[in-house]
Amino acid sequence: MTTSAIELLDVKKRYKNTEALQGVSFSVEQGEFFGLLGPNGAGKSTLINIMGGLVNATSGVVKVMGHDVVRDYRMSRSKIGVVPQELVYDPFFSVWEMLVIQSGYFGLGRENHGWINELLETLKLSDKRDENLHNLSGGMKRRVLIAQALVHRPSVVVLDEPTAGVDVELRRALWEFANRLHSEGHTILLTTHYLEEAESMCDRIAILNKGSCIALDGKDRLIEKSSWRVAVVTDKLAGSEDLFSAALSSAVVSRSRNSTQLRISRDEAAAKNMLQKLSSLGVSDDKIQLREPTLEEIFLTMTADKVIV
């Protein structure tokens, strides 16, 4: 068996009065495009920071390409490139200086300048090369962070919300870039709150909620495995408040002016029960269509605070 790109074993992290991670275990295999999803405060950044060695876990084992991030940190850090979530930069330096410095930290000198130039070219930063980081726009700073993370050619690339606060064009460019890295053989792990993005790009997805991994699977399996599908009701009456009161409200996924979407169980008896309820409310059968849920709908259901049956 080949070494996992990232291996997490019962990782726990306690901040002063927060249990940020309560025993997370999973592996990301080499060459995977892996999505780490979860609502705000779920613990995604904490987990990523532990992988990069920025934060020490309270307990548990974390390995990058087989190297323990604490005991064997020199190896693990040289294998991973982390793009932090926050737009941090050093206001004393220019883009070029910063990249040369970062490359130097990894023991790389002049021989790496060609690669740095290539990164600047690819990330469309060449004309900002000598600009002080302070004077760059948010999107440009984001690209510099990506270049910094790649300066030592890590085999595992971790992007913590790379598309937060980024315009449409740059977002496309970033996804293209991530895809390219992936096709060149890099393992990619990313977090995002844009679930359509995760759905279209990632092979496998882990969902974190309140510090625990509550789902982990290929995205198709995640969808198939859900215990419900979605019933789209397009009856004229479907938009009216009273129609779906009490009995069905807990099943409502979303509602617009002329359609209402409901969770409907995959279990035949339960589904029949719901269809009967709908029909007793006056919805005719041909106004109901069944479809598979989207990742976003599954995600929202899983991470919702109220219990949904």
Next chain:
Amino acid sequence: MSFNIYGCWTLFKKEVVRFMKVFIQTILAPTVSTMLYLLVFGVVFEDAVVIYGGQSYSSFLIPGLVMMAMTQNAFANSSSSILQSKMNGNIVFVMLAPISVFEFYLAFVMAAIVRGLVVGVGVLLIAALLVDFEVYSIGLILLFAIVSSGVMGAMGVIAGISADKYDHLSAFQNFIILPLTFLSGVFYSIQNLPPFWQEVSSYNPVFYLIDGFRHGFLGVSDVDYQQSVVVALLFFILLSILSIFMLHSGYKMRE
């Protein structure tokens, strides 16, 4: 990779370039303010204070002032750089790199020493234009300049790690470093103090830094310079161990 020499060197160089980019604040300003001390105290007390018999007060004062400038700037360099990086968040760039805590410590302390030396040389150059002073042993002067800047650089690493805001740094500076410096014989010989205060001064490590340094200029000092060398080195080693230990624990950095 048992020692990331190039990584450590890069971090050191970055720290030196950082303070050189703002040299007005980091080199020029402390040099000028030290000169003001020399002018005011040197001129006013030149004839009023008698030191070690024949020496002029200025020639006594200069080594003390130079040492004060060096130690303050060495401290300021590592402490404010670390704190600023923590507050800006860009400390993550070093922390993501395969740089050991010892390499981190070494880079910051060496940069602090360079800053101390540059300021010290600056002050001495200008002082040489204004007054005459003796040089007894360049070797001793250099030794004390380096070790003392190292001591304060290490102290700066400790302060920079522990501090959450600039308030904490100024507290460190005003309640620890400044009293230790002022009560260490920058402006007077402790032989002029009452016995009780002489006793107190002998427990102040900064006193030995200044006294030994001064010996390099005048060839005389309050205590045997060899004793000062030992105290200075021990102090340096102690603070280095403490700062490396703090870095290793991840205190306030990786917790």
